[in-house]
Amino acid sequence: MTNSEDKNITCRDCQQEFVWTKGEQDFYAEKGLSAPSRCRDCRTKRKQMRDQGGQGRPMSNGPKEMFDIVCKKCDKPGQVPFKPTSDDVLCRDCFIASRE
Ligand SMILES: [Zn+2]
């Protein structure tokens, strides 16, 4: 037995016809919502995408900010990828040399 009050709606995203049941219609009417334009699958997918998008961090793939320094060891100007907090800073070469 089919419920004549169920409605068939064509999903806006996947173009599949889905059934909007009487129960759901009542639920929507209760909430004051308009008829769904997407099937359950597509709505779930969109929700997941939205949730993931909200949590996704922007990729820091831009160029690193470099700071000009004067090396305390060799007195040569150089650049470091961090903001030096004092003059006590080594250029890249001296920094690498100091670790070896
Ligand atoms: Zn769909």
Ligand SMILES: [Zn+2]
């Ligand atoms: Zn140096």
